[in-house]
Amino acid sequence: MVRGSIFVGAAIVVMTSASAMALDLDTVAIESGKLVITGKTTKPGQEVEVVGTGDKIKSSSSRRFKFSLSYLPETCKLDLKAGEETVKDLIVANCGPRGPKGEAGAAG
Template identity: 35%
Template sequence: MQRPPAAPGRGCGGKPRTGTSARRSGLPRRIRHPSYESSISRANTMSPFRLPAIACTFLLTGVPGHAEITITESDYAAGVLVVRGQTSQSHQQVILDGRYNTDTDSGRQFVFRVRYLPPGCTADIRAGGETRQVDITNCSDAGNEAPKSPSAR
């Protein structure tokens, strides 16, 4: 005599199929290809070349505190200093002459727009452990010089 089939997802007596009873109740077993098992065991072993490759990648990408600074614009016009540039890291603090701070954006870009004329028409940009000296274009240092006394003429 044949038993009537159980409701889908249910075992004998209306209970959910779990554990070994699910296997005995006629549900198909998961069949794995032999190459699948061997690929799992290979993935857990490390190639002798993998560790040096990881070390080289770390050394080439840089150390977390290091920041390479690239200046794309440095201009003084109408009393406003504009300095644009890029660092090697995003969301990093950049400091202009120890006075003005900004952070790089997600694209590693930064911009300073300040009413400031640096002495000698050069400014220091610092990010991470690196400092870069920048020459400002369209800058005359005449505004920073002390006025000459009439007796000096």
């Protein structure tokens, strides 16, 4: 009986945490040279912002949103804001930080 109670308690915590999140992200990746972010918000018409870039979009009536930006984050991390919630340090897939500048090659 105790075992069943623990399982139910854990399930309630997971469901509560998931319902409290303002964003359900599907994609955060570099695709064909662009930063692509797709997902769903908790309510339709909710503004989603890529923090620090000024890029904002409103979710559709089905709560979906999509960014396709000519922006490559230097650290391959970014923050997204929806409503009062900010999701920090999202890792961007297919991204690599820039290395140091190399020396100039021989004149051709």
